[in-house]
Structure formats: C-alpha cells, structure tokens
Amino acid sequence: MAVIADREGAYAPPVREENYLTWDHSIKSWLFTQDHKRIAILYLISITVFFLLGGIFAMLFRIELLTPAGDVFEADRYNKFFTLHGVIMIFFFLIPSVPATLGNFLVPIMVGARDLAFPKINLASWWVFNVAGVFALLVLVTGGVDTGWTFYSPLSTSYANTSVFLAVTAAFAAGFSSILTGINFIVTVHKMRAPGLTWFRLPLFIWANYATGVVIMLGTPVVAITLFLIAVERLWGVGIFDPALGGDSVLFQHMFWFYSHPAVYIMILPGFGVISEIIPCFSRNRIFGYPFIAFSTLSIAILGFFVWGHHMFVSGQSFYTGMVFSFLTMFIAAPTAVKIMNWTFTLHGGNVIMTTPMLYAIGFIGLFTIGGVTGLFLAAMGLDVPLHDTYFVVAHFHFTMVGGMAMAFFAGIHFWWPKMIGKMYPEFMGKFACIIIFTGFNLTFMPQFIVGWLGMPRRYHAYPEEWQVLNVMSTAGASILGFGFLACIACLIWSAFWGKPAKQNPWGAKGLEWEVCTSPPHPHNFTSIPVVTEEAYSYTGEEVLDID
C-alpha cells in the first residue's frame, strides 16, 4: 500500500516527536482519552482482568470435578462457579476481546483514518463496559448467580434466589457498550476510508469487524430487551415468561438465542479477521481467494441470524421447525469451510515463517476445524437429542471459542504487540507459552468429547466413578492451560517494560499500519492521510523480518 501523494490541507505534523503512548502521561489523559488507540489499551486491561477472573472460576469447578463425589464444594456453589465463568467469559471477555482491543486500535488505521467516526461514543463504550463490570463484581460480592449464563426462565425468574437482577443488568450494560463499538465500526468503514481504498482493497480484518458490527447492531438489542423482561418479571413479580403465570418459557429461549447464537459469530468473526492477516504475512503469499473470504464473512453474519433454533431441538419446538433450523445450521458450515480452505491454500506454496503469531494461527486452524466439525454433529437433529446438554457440547463450544477465538486473540495480540506497545516480546517465551496453551487445551477438552459422548451431562458437580479418568485428564489439562495463559500474559507484560524496541515493520508485513505508521503510532495516526494504490496482501515473497 504505497503512499504516492500527500493530500491538500494535510494535517500539520506535531512539534514534538512523540507517539500516542508518551505524548501525555497524566491519568486524566488516559481515562478521558478520545484516541481510539488509547481506548484499545484501556479495553485490553479491562478484559484481561475479567479473563483472569473467569479463569479462576473455571479452575475452581475443575478442582471439584477431580473426584466423582461432590465433595469440595456443595452443589449450589458449583452452580455459581460455572455460571460466573460463563457470564464473565462470554459478556466480558469473548464479545469485546478482538473488536474492542485490536479492532479499536486497527480499524481506523487500516482504513486510513485518524480516528473512529465517533471518538466520544467510543470512550463512552469503555465506560459503560466498566459500569457493567462493576455490576458483575457486585454479583460476586452479593453471593453470585446460579442460573447458568443462559438465564433460562422459569429458573431465573421464579426459582433462583441469587443475584439474577444484577447479573442481567451487567450483561445488558456490556451489550450496550458493544453496540456503541459496532455502530462506530460500520460508520468508519463506510465513510472514512482513505482515497484509493476501495472495498476490495480493504484488509480482511476490516471485513470481519464490519460484519461483526452488523451482527452486534441487529442482535444485541434483542437480548437487551429479553434480559430487561427477566429483570421486570423478577422485580414486579408478574408472569412474562413463567408458564405457571401464563407466560411462555420457550418464547424466552427464542428471544435469548436470537441474539446469543449470532453472538458466537460476534465472538469468532473478528478472530477470522486476525487469522486472515497473519496467515498471508507469514506465508509471504497473497491470500487465496480474497473475495470468497470477504463474502463468506458476510454470509456467516447473515446466516447466523437464522440458526438459533438449533439450541431448542429438545425444548418443545415443533419437529418441522427443528428440521429447518437443522438444515440452515448445516448450511453455515459452508462459508466457514471456505475460509479454512482458503487459509490452507494460502499456506500452500508460501514461504512459511514460524513466528509466535503464526504458531497460534496454525493452532487456530486445526482446533477450530475440530470445533466446527463437531458442530455439525450437534446440528444433526437426531444426534443432538442424546448429545444435548452433555460435555460434548461443552467441548464443541470450547474448541470454537478457546481453541478458535482465544487462540486468534493471542495470535493477534502477539502480531500487533510491536505496533501497539512499540516493544518486541521475547520470541522463545512466546512460542513456549503457545505450545503450553495448545497442549493444555487439547488435554482439557479432548476428554470432554469422549465423556460427553458417553453421556456425562454438563452442569453437574458429581458423576459416576467410571468417568473419573477422563475428568482427571481434563482437570490436569486445565491446570496446564491456566499456566500457559499466565506465562503468555506475563511474557507480554514483561516485554511492555523491558522488551527490545520494535522497528516500524518488524514482520515485513503489508498494510497501512505497518507501512505508514510508526511503532507505536503517532497520536493522530498519520502525518498526512495516505493514498492507497494497491490491493491488500501484495506479498512478493521477498519481504524480510526486521528484528534486532
């Protein structure tokens, strides 16, 4: 992406040679910043805290599952642990993970703009997210919540005597903050692209975040009103969803999954975008089938709104409704497979360089494929009946969300770390943590496929003795996985302070953020708005790493 000319009225360069991190050190300049790059860093700190918190709950219930008897924690407490794990990981880590951090940082730079269209709304998004986080912490101090992250009625509305109200308020507010981010992305991509940056010259990361924005905008309000109705039903003591009072609890499931199934695409689509950047860069190859990846992103976003009923095959939905949802769910595997194939063909014939981000990206392709294929098992209506609510579903979901999304998130964080922080992370430690995470992950969740296939239901704190071996493997894997995440985060934090300074383009990558922006970027990104003359990923195979 060459810069051929400065536009008229170019932005005056700053007097001081500073970057966005160093131009002002005051606390106020961080907490009330309107700079999309600083907001990305703020979000990164917030979601890391929640990621660790969610991980602690996972470790607690894995300890309980070491032994068949429910002996470490009583059933009530166990229910609270898996609920809090789910609520925190989904609403406070997975949904904001890539869009709010990498997306916030990169979307304006990649489209050649100085900021997102609405910087104040972007800042408001982070504040609303933190208000939501305070509600989530209030849930913890008021004794937790035990309905599962799905808040199914009538359990959540009539029977649970835990902090359901605070928990749905937290999810409501977190959803609102994601809507603000989504709208910002859509407007920025539509209206603020640099001259010459046509839709089909956009990096695929932008397509992914654009599609994510659309899903957020159309899906999140529906869950917002659904959670609002749950809160009203609890506070007012009337029956909206409780069948005993004339309500319809299946209606709740429809309204909940109308958002919460598309929400998994909110979580995974930005991850696809990250992988689409890293694979061509470290294959030194143009991406295979650019338009197919771009349109598969959009078709996943659209199809994702028509598959929610596959969560309700055994909830009393009619047989024919189930068949339609089953068919549509199978259908969504097609665009996903298109992506996997295209990434693989990009690797083919490329000059593959195994850096840490590439290692995560390759791991992503393998794990996500397993997660996707097992999704087809569950989409088959007949097979879903025995597998519904077993550990098979848990393993499938974690293969797509941890094996997929978390791997993509860490791939992206490592890839753009030199750009965001201006420091190189230690390569050996990065790879070491990646391999630990990969090993621990497989050891945790592979046995869960088997134990789920054997019939172990999810959300129980006790189980028959013959499943102990598999559960011990899973808990051992979770410990390794937890260690891997800590090693990875520690390595990144260490490098932020003591790492080697990064060059402008350490990976020899293509893209405005590498070719035009300094590391870390200037507070206003560009001294003059670039003019784009090439398509994305115009790798020639001759790019070199530029690392000391």
Next chain:
Amino acid sequence: MTSVTMGPAEPVIPHHFETKPQHNECNILGMWLFLAQEIMFFGGLFTAYAVYRFKYPDAWEAGSAELNRAIGTGNTIVLLVSSLTMALSVYFAQTDQFKKLVASFSLTMVFGAIFLIVKAFEYHEKYTHGLIPGAWWDPIHPPEIDDPSKMQLFFIMYFIMTGMHAFHMVIGLIIAAVMMIMMLKRKFGPNKYMPVEMFGFYWHFVDIVWVFLFPMVYLI
C-alpha cells in the same frame, strides 16, 4: 460566506474528518444505525406481544376494551404535531431563523410533555380500576372470558411497551432541555444544525414507535 446570526460563522470540522460533508454523513449514518438497533429492541417486545396475542385472543380483546380510546387518539395527535414542529425546527436552524427555531422547538417540548402528562393520568386510571398486574391486580368488573388472569399478560405488555416508549420520551425531553439551553446561547445555526437534525431523527423515531403501539394496544 454570508454572516449568520446564530451558530459558528464557519463550519467546524473535527480533527479526524477531512470534509464537512463527510462529518455530516457519518452523523446521519450513525444515527440510522442507532435507530436500527432501537427497532430491534422494540422488535423483541412486539414479538412477545404477538405471541401472547395469538395465544390468548380473548384476554387481549377484553384488555384492549379497558383502554380509553379517546385519550389514546388525542395523545397520538399531540405526538404527531410535535413531530411537525420538530421538522420545522431543523428547517429553521438551517435557514438561520432564531426566533422561529426557539418557538418551534419549545412547542415540540411542550407537546412531548403534554403526551407524558396525559399518559400519567391514563396510568393512574388503570390503577384506580385495579388493572395494574401483580399485587394490585383487582379488576372491578372481571370480564367474561375463559381465564381472566390471562388479562394480566395484556396489561403487563401494555405497561412495558408504553412504559418503554414513555421512557424514550423522557430521555428525549432531557436531551431537548439541554439543547434548548444551547439553542438560547445561539450554539446552533446554518453551520451547525446537525445536533438539531440528529435529535429530530430520534424524536421522529419515538413518534413512529407510538404510531405502531397505538393501534396494537388500543384499536385491534
């Protein structure tokens, strides 16, 4: 550029935009997207309404008959007139007519307030008739339907839907009050009318929600 009596003398472009039209287009697209998510938000309520109406048609008919159609119609007219004055406000801001702008925007606020006051009286009437679901539920004349308790569901949906609409009106009036102060300080004018136009988008949207709510709860 001719001198203007209100608002900035020249268009102000925030640092991250290149041109004024780009700035305006971003605002308009952003507002449309916000309204799209609002439609999905109310859409959830409309879906629940439709499902329960389908399940309990008798209860719905009996519940709807308890509402005061004359007041509902009057309130609809009040709200539609407020939309007209809102549209005029945008025009007066663009064409630099200070007095007319203040007058028409004030009228918009007054009509909005009238709507809410009437709505409050309607709610109170429901209370005196024992039509508040939950602990106060005690209709004086239980209608002759299979299961009178299902009529509660109608009133739950009635209060949540009109309540959510009224909540949007309250938010609108708060924003309008802030804008009124800025307007009197002559902050808006031909070179800065976007805030007025954005508020107009929101106000019209809230009116349109009512245009759908009114027949759904009062008429059919």
